[in-house]
Structure formats: structure tokens, C-alpha cells
Amino acid sequence: MKLLCIGDVVGKPGRDILRDFLPQIRQDFGIDFVVANGENSAGGSGITRNMAEYLTRFGVDAITLGDHIWDQRCFEGEIDSIENLCRPANIPPENPGKKYLVIEKNSMKIGVFSLLGQTLMKIKADCPFRAAVSVCEELKDKCDIIILDFHSETSSEKVSMGNLLDGKAAVVFGTHTHIPTADARILENGTAYISDLGMTGPWDGCLGRDKNAVLQKFMDGRPRAFKVAEKDPRICGCIVEIDDASKKPVSIEQFIFPKFGEPLPPTPEEIRLAQKRLAEEQAEAQN
Structure with a gap:
């Protein structure tokens, strides 16, 4: 089994590059299961049910979230209705939403959950390390493999989480x-x-936001709106291959599409229109 793990989907550029290319990527790379962090998919901050359905329609099997989970005010009333989406498992239990997912794909049961780190997060969260052990213990008899999206600011937290769950989870990735x-x-x-x-979003910016607005704030310190950037969309993530018999990872490779320095290829719609124009020109020439 091949898993594609996709990093933070940012705004319309992030959604649209998945719409245009994820179905073909799944086919070309033999991807069986896609998990994506969708916490920035609605206007660059938060997510809605419509955005979750959009990502699912174009090939995302499981959606994880982070500290922007409640940025869209309507979402707390929608989250329980989205079957393939889970909230961070270490936010207070009074919050709505699933703390993990178990999804069966190709006769393999896949457990997915996310956790928040404790540095520079927008919302309150309990100790992610204790929560990781607890959730893995709860999932171990319910699924064949476990995937953790650790939504954390610091590399030290992330590396420590990888070491903590080494041998317990099949995949630990940071966002x-x-x-x-x-x-x-x-x-x-x-x-x-x-x-x-x-x-996964527009790289001609600063972390997906308009680079000029961010730079101006760094220069003068005044608050201003950071609009989502628009140009140079990319998909970033990793591909993990799981041995079907042992349920153990056999490889992990970074995935960036298109690679930095390479232009975005034409979309399927652009190819269709070009072929249509060519056919019309050929027909006109024959007449």
C-alpha cells in the first residue's frame, strides 16, 4: 500500500492544485490512501464543511486539523457531520469532532489522528506526548497501521514525538x-x-500569504491583513510505502509537485481546451 501525506492546504490555490492534479498523481504513483492537513483550506485560515467536501471529492481520504480549527465561526456546528475529518486529539474533550479516524482501504484499516504541540499554538491543548501514547493504545486493536499528524512549531517537539512513537505508529509527520x-x-x-x-499552496509569498504585506509588517511593525498569495502553487508532502504482510513502512520519500524551479504543467482543463482548439483549427483547414 502507498500513502500520500499532504502538508497544510492553503486557500484556493492549495485547493485548486489538488483539484487539478491529485487524481492524476494518485494514478501515476499508485497511491492508495491520501491524508491531508486541511486547517488553512478556507481562505487561508480554518476549514468549512464545503471545503472538506471539496478536498474529498478530488481524492483526499482523511483530513487532519491544527490550531486554526475554529477560525471559521460556522465550523463548530459542522465538524461532527464530516465523516473523514478529525480534530486534534489533545484539545479539551468538551470540543466537538472526532479525536481520530479509522478508515478501511484495500483491506487495511488505517488509524489517523492529529495532535497540537505546546509552543506558539493559538488554542489550548493538553500534553501531546501523553495524548499520543493514549490514542495509540486506543487504536492499536482497531487498525492495522497508525498515522499521526503532529501540528507543532518546534523541531525538537517533532523529533521527540517521532522517537516516542517509533514502532508504535507506522507514520509520524509534522505540519x-x-x-x-x-x-x-x-x-x-x-x-x-x-x-x-x-x-500545499502558493509559494510566491510568505508561508502562503502575500509577501509584500508580510515584509511591510517586518519593516514597520504595524498590523495589517495578510491576504493569501496566488502564484506558484505546489503540492508538498511525502509518499510512504507499507508492506501489506508486515504492515510496516518500507520506504518514505519527500514529495514536491512540481519540483522547485519547475513550472506547473498544464491542467487537464487546459489540455482539453487546447485539444479542442486544435481540432477546430484542423476542421476549419480541411473546409
């Missing part, structure tokens, strides 16, 4: 910083690990 790290590897006891998947 939140929007910058992909180059440390994808299989840990000593068999867990596939990467500190941060990076961002």
Missing part, C-alpha cells in the same frame, strides 16, 4: 511551519518519519 524538511527516514524501530511536510 504547521509550511516549510518542507529534508529528514524523511525510517526510524530505528520502523516508523516512517519527517519533521514537516511543507505547504
Whole structure:
């Protein structure tokens, strides 16, 4: 089985690049299961049921969240109705939403959950390390493999979480910083690990936001709105291959589409229109 783990989906550019290319990526790479962090998919902050359904329609099987979970005011009334989405498992239990998912795909039961780190987070969260052990214990008899999205600011927290769950979870990946790290590897006891998947969204900006507005704030210190950037969308994440028999990861590779320095290929719709124009031109020439 092949898993594609996708980093923070930011705004319309992040949603649209998944719409345009994720179905073909799944086919080209033989992807069986896709998990994506969707906490920034609605206007760059938060998520809604419509946005979750949009991501699902174009190939995302499981959606995880982070500290922007409640940024869209309507969402607390919608979250319980979304079957393939889970909230961070270590926010207070009074919050609505599922603390984990168990999804069956190709006869393999996949457990998915997310946790918040404790540094520079917007909302209150309990100790992620104690929560990780607790959720893995709860999931171990319910699924064949466990995937954790650790939404955390610091690399030290992320590396420590990988070490804590090494051998307990099949995959531990980090999100939140929007910058992909180059440390994808299989840990000593068999867990596939990467500190941060990076961002799925517009890279001609600053972490998905308009670069000029961010730069101006750094220069003068005054608050201002940070609109979502628009140009140079990319999909960032990793591909993990799981051995069907042992249920253990055999490889993990960073995934960036298109690679930095390469242009975005034409979308399926652009190809369709080009083919239509060519056919019309050929027909006109024959007449």
C-alpha cells in the first residue's frame, strides 16, 4: 500500500492544485490512501464543511486539523457531520469532532489522528506526548497501521514525538511551519518519519500569504491583513510505502509537485481546451 501525506492546504490555490492534479498523481504513483492537513483550506485560515467536501471529492481520504480549527465561526456546528475529518486529539474533550479516524482501504484499516504541540499554538491543548501514547493504545486493536499528524512549531517537539512513537505508529509527520524538511527516514524501530511536510499552496509569498504585506509588517511593525498569495502553487508532502504482510513502512520519500524551479504543467482543463482548439483549427483547414 502507498500513502500520500499532504502538508497544510492553503486557500484556493492549495485547493485548486489538488483539484487539478491529485487524481492524476494518485494514478501515476499508485497511491492508495491520501491524508491531508486541511486547517488553512478556507481562505487561508480554518476549514468549512464545503471545503472538506471539496478536498474529498478530488481524492483526499482523511483530513487532519491544527490550531486554526475554529477560525471559521460556522465550523463548530459542522465538524461532527464530516465523516473523514478529525480534530486534534489533545484539545479539551468538551470540543466537538472526532479525536481520530479509522478508515478501511484495500483491506487495511488505517488509524489517523492529529495532535497540537505546546509552543506558539493559538488554542489550548493538553500534553501531546501523553495524548499520543493514549490514542495509540486506543487504536492499536482497531487498525492495522497508525498515522499521526503532529501540528507543532518546534523541531525538537517533532523529533521527540517521532522517537516516542517509533514502532508504535507506522507514520509520524509534522505540519504547521509550511516549510518542507529534508529528514524523511525510517526510524530505528520502523516508523516512517519527517519533521514537516511543507505547504500545499502558493509559494510566491510568505508561508502562503502575500509577501509584500508580510515584509511591510517586518519593516514597520504595524498590523495589517495578510491576504493569501496566488502564484506558484505546489503540492508538498511525502509518499510512504507499507508492506501489506508486515504492515510496516518500507520506504518514505519527500514529495514536491512540481519540483522547485519547475513550472506547473498544464491542467487537464487546459489540455482539453487546447485539444479542442486544435481540432477546430484542423476542421476549419480541411473546409
